[in-house]
Amino acid sequence: MGRRVGMEVSIAAAEAVALIDVDVVAAYPITPQTHIVEHLSELVANGHLDAEFVPVESEHSAMSVCVGAAAAGARTFTSTSAQGYALMVEICYIASSMRLPIVMVMANRAMSAPISIWNDHADMMLARDTGWIQTVAENGQEVVDLLIHAYRVAEDHRVLLPVIVNLDGFILSHVIEPIELPSKEEVQKYLPPYKPALRLDPKNPVTMGPVGVPEIYTEAKKAQDEALKNSKKVIIEAWEEFAKHFGRTYRPVETYKCEDAEVILLLMGSIAETAMRAVDAMRARGKKVGLARIRLFRPFPVEELVSTLKNARTVAVIDRALGFNGHVGPVCAEVKSMLFDHGLTPYVWNYIAGLGGRDVTVENFIEMVDMVEAKAAKKEPMGYEIINVRE
Amino acid sequence: MGIASEALKDFKGFTMKNIPSVEPLSPGHRACQGCVEILALRLALKAIGTNVIVASATGCMEIVTSPYPQTAWRVPWIHVAFENAAAVISGVESAYKVLARKGRISPEDKVVFLGYGGDGGTADIGLQALSGALERGHDIVYICLDNEAYMNTGIQRSSSTPYGAMTTTSPPGKKSIGQTTWKKNVPAIAAAHDIPYVATASPAYPLDLMNKVKKAAMVPGPAYVHIFSVCPTGWRHPTNIAIEVAKMAVATNVFPLYEVIDGKWILSRKNPKPKPVVDYLKMQRRFAHLTEEEIEKIQARVNAEWEALLERCGEKKEPAPEGAEPSGE
Numbered sequence: 001m002g003r004r005v006g007m008e009v010s011i012a013a014a015e016a017v018a019l020i021d022v023d024v025v026a027a028y029p030i031t032p033q034t035h036i037v038e039h040l041s042e043l044v045a046n047g048h049l050d051a052e053f054v055p056v057e058s059e060h061s062a063m064s065v066c067v068g069a070a071a072a073g074a075r076t077f078t079s080t081s082a083q084g085y086a087l088m089v090e091i092c093y094i095a096s097s098m099r100l101p102i103v104m105v106m107a108n109r110a111m112s113a114p115i116s117i118w119n120d121h122a123d124m125m126l127a128r129d130t131g132w133i134q135t136v137a138e139n140g141q142e143v144v145d146l147l148i149h150a151y152r153v154a155e156d157h158r159v160l161l162p163v164i165v166n167l168d169g170f171i172l173s174h175v176i177e178p179i180e181l182p183s184k185e186e187v188q189k190y191l192p193p194y195k196p197a198l199r200l201d202p203k204n205p206v207t208m209g210p211v212g213v214p215e216i217y218t219e220a221k222k223a224q225d226e227a228l229k230n231s232k233k234v235i236i237e238a239w240e241e242f243a244k245h246f247g248r249t250y251r252p253v254e255t256y257k258c259e260d261a262e263v264i265l266l267l268m269g270s271i272a273e274t275a276m277r278a279v280d281a282m283r284a285r286g287k288k289v290g291l292a293r294i295r296l297f298r299p300f301p302v303e304e305l306v307s308t309l310k311n312a313r314t315v316a317v318i319d320r321a322l323g324f325n326g327h328v329g330p331v332c333a334e335v336k337s338m339l340f341d342h343g344l345t346p347y348v349w350n351y352i353a354g355l356g357g358r359d360v361t362v363e364n365f366i367e368m369v370d371m372v373e374a375k376a377a378k379k380e381p382m383g384y385e386i387i388n389v390r391e
Numbered sequence: 392m393g394i395a396s397e398a399l400k401d402f403k404g405f406t407m408k409n410i411p412s413v414e415p416l417s418p419g420h421r422a423c424q425g426c427v428e429i430l431a432l433r434l435a436l437k438a439i440g441t442n443v444i445v446a447s448a449t450g451c452m453e454i455v456t457s458p459y460p461q462t463a464w465r466v467p468w469i470h471v472a473f474e475n476a477a478a479v480i481s482g483v484e485s486a487y488k489v490l491a492r493k494g495r496i497s498p499e500d501k502v503v504f505l506g507y508g509g510d511g512g513t514a515d516i517g518l519q520a521l522s523g524a525l526e527r528g529h530d531i532v533y534i535c536l537d538n539e540a541y542m543n544t545g546i547q548r549s550s551s552t553p554y555g556a557m558t559t560t561s562p563p564g565k566k567s568i569g570q571t572t573w574k575k576n577v578p579a580i581a582a583a584h585d586i587p588y589v590a591t592a593s594p595a596y597p598l599d600l601m602n603k604v605k606k607a608a609m610v611p612g613p614a615y616v617h618i619f620s621v622c623p624t625g626w627r628h629p630t631n632i633a634i635e636v637a638k639m640a641v642a643t644n645v646f647p648l649y650e651v652i653d654g655k656w657i658l659s660r661k662n663p664k665p666k667p668v669v670d671y672l673k674m675q676r677r678f679a680h681l682t683e684e685e686i687e688k689i690q691a692r693v694n695a696e697w698e699a700l701l702e703r704c705g706e707k708k709e710p711a712p713e714g715a716e717p718s719g720e
């Protein structure tokens with residue numbers, strides 16, 4: 001049986017990795033993910049987890065060790081943030097191209113400079129085009145559950161892709177929350193042992209990572225793209241199975257009071273809990289406001305978002321990173337192009353919020369809704385705006 | 392007795408009579424004619440046999456052996472990136488360790504975990520990953536195939552390029568003599584990690600090379616072998632004299648052969664009558680621009696390094712007895 005605990009979310013993430021019974025952990029410290037690898041090192045040291053704990057000399061080697069270990073047939077875990085991710089990103093492209101089911105937690109943090117250890121989504125955006133599946137957690141329970149789900153998806157032979165489970169640094173990683181930790185047996189029932197499709201084995205030699213000449217490179221990339229697109233049905237199926245095993249239901253996009261909403265706030269991560277309170281406050285004033293949260297960021301949940309947004313007149317997309325293209329933030333850019341493809345023309349305004357750990361409050365969300373309605377009424381050209389800037 | 396000496400106490404070397412016929416790295420690859428780097432790799436693999444997993448760095452040896460859908464590899468081989476072969480093979484080794492412990496693979500036959508890279512992938516961009524892997528004590532063999540420049544991208548200098556050599560990023564000119572720095576001593580850096588086994592080798596002495604690689608594979612823990620890998624394309628000499636060039640490097644003390652076993656430095660070849668360095672330099676066009684003065688400077692440096700090596704090996708400075716040869720020859 002599972003147990004209910006009050007636990008720091010990072011510690012719970014490490015406990016989940018132990019329940020998953022990973023074989024190899026590659027570890028390199030960076031705030032705010034450090035508690036995860038620290039706790040894993042303890043779990044290995046005290047015998048709770050039988051894994052090789054590889055305390056590497058850099059994140060570049062962390063991901064390289066993961067690639068080697070996964071290619072050799074081991075269930076593999078690592079965890080990082082921001083600058084650490086930037087150092088490993090070269091190998092992250094390779095991990096997904098080689099179709100290795102590595103799972104990583106990214107405790108999201110702002111990118112330097114100026115150096116900031118606090119939360120935003122710049123690192124998640126850096127991971128956006130690497131071909132990894134990415135999920136985004138709202139709370140500690142989701143971190144645990146998405147981790148268990150991640151291995152089930154990654155190792156499915158119809159998928160074989162690496163997965164990042166994103167969680168907001170500090171805001172989520174360092175809070176103590178009530179969490180239901182399943183038992184090892186329950187996890188095992190849901191998550192069969194890793195059976196690699198191919199592995200490095202002298203008894204059956206294979207060549208992995210050869211040169212891709214122009215005659216085959218495009219085909220290799222097309223195959224990878226299709227694998228990522230096709231993963232969505234397995235991701236959803238694995239969530240449905242998850243509900244059967246653990247009683248908690250997950251879907252690619254989570255909605256709150258969206259059915260009749262005229263204005264929809266669209267965002268990712270733990271600020272959804274604050275936004276929900278703002279929605280309640282505005283509903284109490286009679287405003288038809290809803291909230292949509294992207295849980296599955298890669299592959300992008302196009303159908304789910306389209307069906308969520310199709311009746312909204314106004315949408316406020318909240319990005320927690322800049323796109324540096326001069327007209328829109330990264331998530332909003334994807335939302336807009338998707339709406340265009342589906343002939344939907346709501347008024348969309350983009351707020352960039354919470355950069356480098358800046359608080360986003362209930363009042364902020366209320367202001368965003370008020371402002372976006374005013375802009376829509378005046379038919380202002382659509383654009384973006386960084387909120388909470390001290391002038 | 393140290394770990395390596397213990398593991399090697401009944402070591403039986405290869406002789407001309409029992410060179411293995413197995414070819415884990417098959418013919419039909421795409422290396423240049425006269426490439427000694429591919430020969431080095433082939434000999435190393437023959438010495439290890441087929442119970443091996445190989446991780447390759449990006450570079451000539453990766454490109455010429457693996458253009459999809461062809462492969463020259465008859466043993467499991469993985470290429471990930473330029474700078475991380477040591478980290479990748481660390482991951483493979485870690486996986487095998489834990490999978491054997493958990494009973495998911497049979498632990499009986501000892502697999503050798505081999506990582507290799509060029510001098511660029513080892514001495515420069517990959518030095519950190521290599522140092523990390525050596526320091527953590529993985530049971531791996533790492534081979535540096537030193538052709539003294541970045542050949543795959545078209546002969547750019549590395550920190551292993553010798554002083555005075557012409558490369559495309561160390562061109563000689565009015566204000567430059569070519570490479571302006573001395574060759575980085577990577578075997579000494581590897582040895583400074585206090586690993587059980589370090590050696591230098593040359594395909595001009597194939598038995599010595601194979602025996603050293605075999606020893607590297609036998610010792611538990613990390614082992615490092617630095618192999619002199621002549622590259623006619625980059626060094627600008629006829630392809631048919633590549634092995635002579637390699638011999639001359641040893642004969643002039645430009646590339647001395649030695650081992651470091653459990654921290655003890657041992658010369659493989661004492662070289663009582665070293666040839667003048669100019670004999671080596673003049674075989675290759677990459678040194679053609681050097682003045683006599685520069686050649687003297689190089690000779691002085693080679694002498695000094697040789698003396699330092701003798702001292703490390705605890706050798707007297709008097710000439711050694713005639714006929715001292717690398718082991719196995």
Ligand SMILES: Cc1ncc(C[n+]2csc(CCOP(=O)(O)OP(=O)(O)O)c2C)c(N)n1
Binds near residue numbers: 449450512541
């Ligand atoms: C991060 C990165 N930087 C640069 C390159 C381009 N590159 C590929 S191989 C190579 C040089 C390889 O030189 P070396 O390691 O000496 O091996 P060789 O080709 O001489 O055998 C370079 C610079 C790369 N692949 N990755």
Ligand code: SF4
Binds near residue numbers: 421422426543622
């Ligand atoms: S460039 Fe040099 S090292 Fe590379 S394949 Fe040709 S001869 Fe060998």
